[in-house]
Amino acid sequence: MSGHMNLTLKVWRQKNINDKGQFVTYQAKDIADDMSFLEMLDVVNEDITRKGEDPIYFDHDCREGICGMCSLVINGRPHGPKYGITTCQLHMRSFHDGQTIVIEPWRAAAFPVLKDLAVDRTSFDRIQQAGGYVNINTGGVPDANTIPIPKRVADEAFESATCIGCGACVAACKNASAMLFVSAKISQFALLPQGQTERYERAQAMVDQMDAEGFGNCTNTGACEAECPKGIKLTNIARMNREYFTAKFFRQEDIHA
Amino acid sequence: MSKSKPVLTSSLGKKLIMSLTGLFLCTFLIVHLIGNLQLFKDDAGYAFNNYAYFMTHFTPIKVVSYLLYLSIIVHAVYALILTTKNKAARPVGYNQYDGKANSAWNSRNMGILGTVLLVFIVTHMQNFWYQYKFGSTPYVEYHTELATGNQEIISLDEIPNDYIGYQSLNDGTIETVKSKDLYRQVAVAFKNPLLVGLYLLGMAALAFHLIHGFQSAFQTIGFNHKRYVGIIKWIGIWVFGILIPIAFAAMPLYFYFVK
Numbered sequence: 001m002s003g004h005m006n007l008t009l010k011v012w013r014q015k016n017i018n019d020k021g022q023f024v025t026y027q028a029k030d031i032a033d034d035m036s037f038l039e040m041l042d043v044v045n046e047d048i049t050r051k052g053e054d055p056i057y058f059d060h061d062c063r064e065g066i067c068g069m070c071s072l073v074i075n076g077r078p079h080g081p082k083y084g085i086t087t088c089q090l091h092m093r094s095f096h097d098g099q100t101i102v103i104e105p106w107r108a109a110a111f112p113v114l115k116d117l118a119v120d121r122t123s124f125d126r127i128q129q130a131g132g133y134v135n136i137n138t139g140g141v142p143d144a145n146t147i148p149i150p151k152r153v154a155d156e157a158f159e160s161a162t163c164i165g166c167g168a169c170v171a172a173c174k175n176a177s178a179m180l181f182v183s184a185k186i187s188q189f190a191l192l193p194q195g196q197t198e199r200y201e202r203a204q205a206m207v208d209q210m211d212a213e214g215f216g217n218c219t220n221t222g223a224c225e226a227e228c229p230k231g232i233k234l235t236n237i238a239r240m241n242r243e244y245f246t247a248k249f250f251r252q253e254d255i256h257a
Numbered sequence: 258m259s260k261s262k263p264v265l266t267s268s269l270g271k272k273l274i275m276s277l278t279g280l281f282l283c284t285f286l287i288v289h290l291i292g293n294l295q296l297f298k299d300d301a302g303y304a305f306n307n308y309a310y311f312m313t314h315f316t317p318i319k320v321v322s323y324l325l326y327l328s329i330i331v332h333a334v335y336a337l338i339l340t341t342k343n344k345a346a347r348p349v350g351y352n353q354y355d356g357k358a359n360s361a362w363n364s365r366n367m368g369i370l371g372t373v374l375l376v377f378i379v380t381h382m383q384n385f386w387y388q389y390k391f392g393s394t395p396y397v398e399y400h401t402e403l404a405t406g407n408q409e410i411i412s413l414d415e416i417p418n419d420y421i422g423y424q425s426l427n428d429g430t431i432e433t434v435k436s437k438d439l440y441r442q443v444a445v446a447f448k449n450p451l452l453v454g455l456y457l458l459g460m461a462a463l464a465f466h467l468i469h470g471f472q473s474a475f476q477t478i479g480f481n482h483k484r485y486v487g488i489i490k491w492i493g494i495w496v497f498g499i500l501i502p503i504a505f506a507a508m509p510l511y512f513y514f515v516k
Binding site: 010012073081107208211217235239243248 | 261262264267268269270271272273339342343345346347348349350351352353354355356358359360361364365367469472473476477478479480481
């Protein structure tokens with residue numbers, strides 16, 4: 001049984017980065033409940049385009065929950081009312097006929113709105129560039145298991161590395177803090193042998209860049225963890241703090257020789 | 258790579274200050290509670306007044322108490338600095354923000370709870386600390402017959418002529434203790450229903466502040482170990498969030514309803 005529904009959308013429209021922006025109401029008619037949320041927006045956009053108006057601009061790419069491009073705060077929740085999924089994985093069966101849906105962009109000083117629902121997340125790129133890498137000559141293919149890594153450590157590092165950098169943590173946080181993202185990126189390297197060379201330099205450099213971008217400060221509410229489509233854990237933030245404080249209080253000389 | 262920013266100017270450094278001052282204030286609560294439990298002794302303040310004198314005149318305690326006042330101020334000032342930065346990190350807010358879907362109410366409103374606590378602390382210090390040190394705390398004399406243990410209590414509203422601070426005199430048959438009567442000050446203060454109400458509100462705020470704050474402080478320090486995180490959360494909720502605030506709240510209720 002495939003139901004159809006009519007919805008009222010309150011969508012944030014903003015011409016460009018300098019525009020003040022406002023909410024515009026649209027009617028989404030005859031929406032199939034097995035459409036994804038983005039497909040529903042596509043349908044609405046076709047309607048808008050037919051009228052000769054500017055379609056709603058929103059970020060998307062893979063539409064299978066791995067690229068981290070889609071965003072949207074839907075009825076006050078990043079990536080919508082479900083847990084553990086991105087907006088592109090959200091289906092219209094999570095809504096009901098006649099419902100009003102408020103759609104807003106991520107809100108953070110470090111994520112300026114470029115147009116409508118799309119925000120500029122290059123602040124995340126700059127944090128990555130500050131230290132989220134390893135300096136290793138790739139060379140030839142090494143033999144497997146030449147560097148022993150316990151399974152649970154590898155698993156933990158992998159879990160941190162599943163962060164897709166979508167920014168839902170920042171959007172969910174009442175302080176617009178990026179600490180879940182930054183801590184996941186620090187953790188994935190701090191746990192593995194390949195990440196040891198720049199370990200303490202990395203923690204300091206990435207935290208400095210995070211602060212410079214104007215993100216807020218974590219108050220451990222746990223909203224980021226709850227809203228993260230990839231289930232990145234709050235323990236990463238504790239690990240980041242450990243890495244950073246260890247660097248600052250016990251390893252400073254390792255960096256400023 | 259260029260030189261990294263000094264630790265205390267960073268976001269994590271400021272959070273560390275919040276965390277350490279907060280935990281220090283938590284340890285104070287334990288001492289403060291244990292001492293004040295003497296209010297429940299039915300001895301007209303004989304033990305409590307002795308304790309009050311000790312706490313205000315023993316040098317190491319005085320040093321710690323000034324560290325404590327400093328911690329309260331630093332905790333509040335850094336909360337203000339961090340909150341200002343947090344507000345600036347989201348200049349345009351959401352039209353809809355469903356906070357309850359992803360976090361606890363008290364964790365999102367630590368600032369409001371902290372403000373209530375600050376108002377409470379200022380009132381509390383004016384009520385007792387200021388009155389005891391500079392105000393009009395009454396006096397009391399305890400005459401105890403050492404042979405029989407019979408005690409005569411003489412409450413005085415004016416300073417006794419020969420009063421030179423807390424004294425315990427013993428002539429072999431009678432022990433005479435002269436003291437400021439903070440106990441009576443407390444007993445009188447807690448006959449005021451408005452004040453009792455404020456104290457209960459303060460303790461409710463303390464409970465919700467610490468249910469989040471205690472475990473949050475450990476998370477900020479970076480202490481998050483599978484084996485211990487459960488016990489830290491348990492202590493945060495049951496000891497600091499429930500037991501301690503209820504025990505403190507029992508004091509105004511005791512004087513209002515029982516004494």
